[in-house]
Amino acid sequence: MKAYDVAIVGAGPAGSSVATKASGLGLKTLLIDKRKEIGIPIQCGEYMLHESEVKRMFPNSKHTSSLIELTKAFKQNECNFVRFVSSSGHEYDLRFHSYVIDREKFDKELANRARKNGAEVWLNTMALGVNTEKNNLILRKNGSYEFISFKVLIAADGFNSNIAKSLGLKTTSIENEALTIQNIMDEVNIESNICEMYWNKDYSPGGYAWIIPKGESVANVGLGVRRKFKKEKNNLKNYLNSFIIDNPLTSKKLSKGKVLSTVGGAVPVGGPIPRTFFKNVLIVGDAAGQVAAHVGGGVPSSVICGEIAGEISHLHIRDKVPLSQYEKTWKEELGDVLKRSIILRKIGDLSMINNKLIDLALSTIGEEKLNRLIRCELPKELEVVLNIISNTKQKLGYIKNLFKS
Numbered sequence: 001m002k003a004y005d006v007a008i009v010g011a012g013p014a015g016s017s018v019a020t021k022a023s024g025l026g027l028k029t030l031l032i033d034k035r036k037e038i039g040i041p042i043q044c045g046e047y048m049l050h051e052s053e054v055k056r057m058f059p060n061s062k063h064t065s066s067l068i069e070l071t072k073a074f075k076q077n078e079c080n081f082v083r084f085v086s087s088s089g090h091e092y093d094l095r096f097h098s099y100v101i102d103r104e105k106f107d108k109e110l111a112n113r114a115r116k117n118g119a120e121v122w123l124n125t126m127a128l129g130v131n132t133e134k135n136n137l138i139l140r141k142n143g144s145y146e147f148i149s150f151k152v153l154i155a156a157d158g159f160n161s162n163i164a165k166s167l168g169l170k171t172t173s174i175e176n177e178a179l180t181i182q183n184i185m186d187e188v189n190i191e192s193n194i195c196e197m198y199w200n201k202d203y204s205p206g207g208y209a210w211i212i213p214k215g216e217s218v219a220n221v222g223l224g225v226r227r228k229f230k231k232e233k234n235n236l237k238n239y240l241n242s243f244i245i246d247n248p249l250t251s252k253k254l255s256k257g258k259v260l261s262t263v264g265g266a267v268p269v270g271g272p273i274p275r276t277f278f279k280n281v282l283i284v285g286d287a288a289g290q291v292a293a294h295v296g297g298g299v300p301s302s303v304i305c306g307e308i309a310g311e312i313s314h315l316h317i318r319d320k321v322p323l324s325q326y327e328k329t330w331k332e333e334l335g336d337v338l339k340r341s342i343i344l345r346k347i348g349d350l351s352m353i354n355n356k357l358i359d360l361a362l363s364t365i366g367e368e369k370l371n372r373l374i375r376c377e378l379p380k381e382l383e384v385v386l387n388i389i390s391n392t393k394q395k396l397g398y399i400k401n402l403f404k405s
């Protein structure tokens with residue numbers, strides 16, 4: 001049986017970041033993925049933050065440099081605005097600097113960096129089961145079964161991680177799953193420096209629909225829907241077709257476009273799972289729910305948490321640092337922003353009851369505050385209210401405990 005310091009399941013941004021870091025620190029590293037080719041199919045809007053926004057959004061993180069460098073290396077387009085469009089057609093243009101990247105190349109480069117550092121990368125290899133008593137993993141590689149052993153196992157196997165579930169950990173509930181669908185479309189009539197987000201419960205109940213410009217006339221057009229808001233009979237394709245063809249606000253831009261490809265996927269939008277380590281296993285990226293829940297963006301947090309997981313694996317193997325340090329570190333660096341993103345998503349949910357309410361909410365909040373919300377910054381008034389609620393909750397808990405003892 002082959003033995004590794006670190007075995008990683010999943011060669012998305014999270015797993016490949018762990019692999020690059022761990023192998024760079026001299027650990028014997030194995031990265032596997034069930035896909036035949038890394039990065040294919042692309043299940044991503046490819047929308048990434050400009051470095052100035054990365055620094056503003058994750059001010060406590062010490063692990064943003066390769067994220068920033070790779071984003072710049074694979075940028076295909078640059079946007080200066082995000083436009084929120086309400087169901088009645090009111091537009092809110094928010095100054096927000098971002099890149100649209102080539103995600104396939106981004107993912108491939110991350111895995112290549114791990115390879116260059118000496119990591120083994122096995123594709124077409126599926127993790128079938130893990131034994132945390134014996135520290136081994138059973139795999140099916142190119143059709144035949146194989147066992148490998150590890151000192152640390154990384155579950156970076158994406159949304160609703162099978163590894164985390166097999167260990168009895170709580171993963172994303174159906175309620176907190178956003179179902180998404182997207183087209184890459186050519187010959188569309190768009191503004192190439194504006195990413196548009198449409199808030200309308202008829203086209204994207206419980207989520208939003210997007211037009212992300214990949215260039216002058218090519219765009220990623222998609223939407224996210226949440227099960228609890230979705231009409232029973234409607235499927236995602238119907239929602240997307242309706243957004244492209246029936247919506248008077250978008251049909252002029254999109255209805256004559258050519259669909260080059262269509263793909264779907266799920267995004268965890270319920271926040272991080274309650275426990276991201278178990279014995280000698282770390283859960284990273286979408287598998288751990290490390291996603292900005294208010295917009296469904298998960299690449300930045302996957303890369304950041306992946307690097308942290310790689311470093312902590314190294315410290316664990318070399319100096320016996322407990323693996324719980326992984327959870328402590330990512331919470332220090334990203335915990336606040338991920339928490340605020342869930343609050344924002346929940347507030348958004350309240351207005352999803354009907355389109356008039358969505359319109360009212362957007363106009364009441366207004367452009368200035370939306371500018372802060374998109375960056376996951378809560379308005380001061382809201383922070384005060386939330387602090388009062390949280391302090392009251394704590395005090396009530398304290399009083400309850402006093403009477404118990």
Ligand SMILES: Cc1cc2nc3c(=O)[nH]c(=O)nc-3n(C[C@H](O)[C@H](O)[C@H](O)COP(=O)(O)OP(=O)(O)OC[C@H]3O[C@@H](n4cnc5c(N)ncnc54)[C@H](O)[C@@H]3O)c2cc1C
Pocket residue numbers: 009010011012013014015032033034035043044045046047048125126127128156157158159162180181182222263264265266267284285286287291296297298299300302
């Ligand atoms: C339609 C859509 C649009 C999105 N748009 C954006 C966006 O614009 N910007 C953004 O930041 N985020 C976006 N996201 C979210 C982003 O794609 C994810 O957060 C990110 O990919 C998470 O990275 P990851 O490495 O954790 O998981 P993944 O990228 O999902 O990688 C997991 C990998 O694990 C492999 N795997 C799973 N099980 C096994 C197994 N048993 N054995 C071996 N391999 C296995 C899979 O093949 C996969 O390659 C979008 C998501 C979707 C679905």
